[in-house]
Amino acid sequence: MIVFFYLMMQPNITFSCLVFYCSVWPGKKLLTTVLLFHFSLIKHYSNTGPMVVNYSDEAIILGLQQKKSRYIMYLYREYFPVVRSIVERNSGTKQDVEDVFQDTLFVLYQRSQKNDLDLTCSLKTYFYAISKNIWLQRLERKYRLLYQAGFEVHEQRAPYGADDSETIEYQLERKRLYQKHFFNLPKDCQKLLRLCFTKIPVEQIIGLMRYKDANYVKTRKYLCKNMLRKKIMNDPNCQPFIHYEKT
Amino acid sequence: MKKPEVQSDWIDRYHENALNQSELKRFSGLYELSGVLRAEVEVDRCLNELLTDQDTLDFYQKINSVSRKQFSTNRRGFLLLMAASFLILFTVGTLLYLLMKFNPAAETLKNPAPLVQKTESSGPAIPESYPEMAIAGKPSQISGDEFLLSYPPISCFEVLPELELLVGAHTRTSTFKLIAPIPDQQMAIGSVVVFIWEYIGSALPVTVSILNNRGQSIYKTPSIEGNSYLLDTGDFQKGLYYWKITMEDELIMLGKIKLN
Numbered sequence: 001m002i003v004f005f006y007l008m009m010q011p012n013i014t015f016s017c018l019v020f021y022c023s024v025w026p027g028k029k030l031l032t033t034v035l036l037f038h039f040s041l042i043k044h045y046s047n048t049g050p051m052v053v054n055y056s057d058e059a060i061i062l063g064l065q066q067k068k069s070r071y072i073m074y075l076y077r078e079y080f081p082v083v084r085s086i087v088e089r090n091s092g093t094k095q096d097v098e099d100v101f102q103d104t105l106f107v108l109y110q111r112s113q114k115n116d117l118d119l120t121c122s123l124k125t126y127f128y129a130i131s132k133n134i135w136l137q138r139l140e141r142k143y144r145l146l147y148q149a150g151f152e153v154h155e156q157r158a159p160y161g162a163d164d165s166e167t168i169e170y171q172l173e174r175k176r177l178y179q180k181h182f183f184n185l186p187k188d189c190q191k192l193l194r195l196c197f198t199k200i201p202v203e204q205i206i207g208l209m210r211y212k213d214a215n216y217v218k219t220r221k222y223l224c225k226n227m228l229r230k231k232i233m234n235d236p237n238c239q240p241f242i243h244y245e246k247t
Numbered sequence: 248m249k250k251p252e253v254q255s256d257w258i259d260r261y262h263e264n265a266l267n268q269s270e271l272k273r274f275s276g277l278y279e280l281s282g283v284l285r286a287e288v289e290v291d292r293c294l295n296e297l298l299t300d301q302d303t304l305d306f307y308q309k310i311n312s313v314s315r316k317q318f319s320t321n322r323r324g325f326l327l328l329m330a331a332s333f334l335i336l337f338t339v340g341t342l343l344y345l346l347m348k349f350n351p352a353a354e355t356l357k358n359p360a361p362l363v364q365k366t367e368s369s370g371p372a373i374p375e376s377y378p379e380m381a382i383a384g385k386p387s388q389i390s391g392d393e394f395l396l397s398y399p400p401i402s403c404f405e406v407l408p409e410l411e412l413l414v415g416a417h418t419r420t421s422t423f424k425l426i427a428p429i430p431d432q433q434m435a436i437g438s439v440v441v442f443i444w445e446y447i448g449s450a451l452p453v454t455v456s457i458l459n460n461r462g463q464s465i466y467k468t469p470s471i472e473g474n475s476y477l478l479d480t481g482d483f484q485k486g487l488y489y490w491k492i493t494m495e496d497e498l499i500m501l502g503k504i505k506l507n
Contacts, residue, residue: 067306070315102310109306161424179307196299222256225294229258232290243289244282 055121064105065112075105079124083131090139100138103172104131139171141240174241181231181238188223197223258284258291403486404505407462410489413501422448423499425492430502436485440478440504444492451494458489482507 018175055063055074063071083101092100107130111117114244119126182190189210195205211217232238256388257274260266266274278284395457417423426443434440442455454480458488459465465488468476478490483506491501 067309069309069313070310071316076313076317098314102314104311106303106306174293175297175303176307178290178294180311182294182297182304183308183311193256193298194301194304197295197300213422218256222259225259225291226256229287229290232294233287238290241285241290241293244286 002026057119060123061108061112061117064109067109074104075127076101079127082128083135086128086132087135090135091138092135096135096138097175099176100131100135102176103134103169106172106176107134134169135174139175141170170241174238177235177238177241178232181228181235184231185224185228189220191226192217192220193224193228258288259301261288262291262295285437326348369447403460405460406487406503407460407489410458410462410501410503413491413498417500418498422446423453423492424498428502428504430500431505432502433505434480435507436483436506437479437481438506440480440490442476442478442490442492444474446474454493454500456491456493458491460487460489462489480504 042214043137053074055071060071060075064075080097080101083104084097087097087100088094104127108117108127117126182193185193192205192209195208196217200208202217205211209217209220211220233242257270261271261274266503278288354448388457424445424447425444427441432440444453450472452472454470455468455476457466457478466478485506487503487505489501489503492499
């Protein structure tokens with residue numbers, strides 16, 4: 001009965017209907033139990049993955065430094081709800097949550113790369129502080145809204161300054177949008193642009209990309225870059241970062 | 248702000264310092280005039296910064312792939328869950344259906360017999376474990392001449408003790424006399440069993456039922472007004488069967504036939 005009520009409380013209505021159907025099926029107690037057990041296992045597996053591992057803050061920072069997927073995945077699982085609570089409580093959308101989370105990850109990554117993470121609080125608190133700051137700056141920039149009076153962090157004060165040049169929300173968003181367009185380019189364009197910007201000799205690029213000559217490499221590079229520029233210029237989300245006036 | 252006519256590679260070459268003097272002069276003039284060109288040059292500069300920082304690009308690529316995996320896993324997991332659930336329900340349902348269809352014992356469990364209805368009959372006591380006698384006063388589950396081929400005898404000639412006690416016994420000897428068949432008869436499959444009886448006194452319609460050797464009814468006639476009934480055993484399988492004659496829902500006589 002406990003398992004039944006637990007499952008019935010799950011948000012998935014279809015799943016609950018199935019559970020209900022199984023439970024009212026007359027004379028099939030054993031079958032119902034087996035099915036419930038099976039469903040609960042699958043549901044648990046699909047929500048949490050095969051194994052739940054907890055990493056220490058140091059391990060996470062080290063993993064992030066080395067760009068290891070499992071640590072990023074761990075951060076997604078453990079810290080994403082924290083960011084969601086900040087953003088969605090303050091008129092943010094699901095997309096905003098995702099954006100702020102990625103920006104926070106990037107800030108954390110940059111800090112870890114420079115060995116500039118001298119934590120005096122838990123990593124979660126630090127993460128919370130960065131994402132809150134990013135979101136508040138973004139809110140201010142985008143909507144010019146006054147902050148809610150009750151929006152206070154009742155946690156240990158994190159050593160994170162909003163005036164830090166690396167974490168200027170504006171740059172973070174621009175970088176994220178630009179990279180998004182870059183990764184939407186055709187694969188050969190991505191590869192060519194990466195090769196060109198890592199200062200690899202043209203002869204080597206010709207060999208790697210199997211192009212016929214240096215002229216073709218140049219032309220192709222210009223075309224790819226042009227394509228990327230056009231994508232950015234035509235994206236409404238990128239408009240705040242495009243200045244037509246003389247600076 | 249109309250975009251000036253410039254070669255598409257000029258912006259790149261401008262940042263690479265690859266424009267010649269005349270091109271640079273023309274480009275600078277257009278740069279002063281056109282806001283769009285200025286914006287494009289600025290975007291290009293930022294792009295160059297981003298593309299030069301391969302490390303950042305690698306990290307973003309990693310984030311993107313993890314994010315895709317993270318959000319697609321939940322959706323895929325949910326779809327898999329639903330598919331697995333429906334598949335299991337369908338499979339188990341089909342198995343149960345087939346099991347019930349070909350296993351009379353399961354059918355008995357599904358439709359358990361009601362309690363024996365006590366009557367004021369002067370006949371012999373009816374054993375409670377005899378399910379067919381329990382249908383007295385209720386409509387039969389098998390209608391008319393319907394023959395359920397799904398009820399073959401389970402172990403061909405094994406007798407059912409409860410019914411064996413009643414074989415050949417009359418319960419209304421004063422009003423009904425059976426002439427044929429004899430209570431314990433052996434015959435070949437496909438033969439016709441002839442039921443003949445006569446009334447002593449008032450004639451009432453009778454019903455002939457055939458039971459398998461587990462006491463389950465496999466055949467039941469509608470009410471017969473006359474004095475005879477012919478049962479074709481062409482559709483029967485080899486085994487022991489019991490027959491019973493009832494009048495006004497009361498057992499009159501019970502016998503058995505062995506079909507070889």
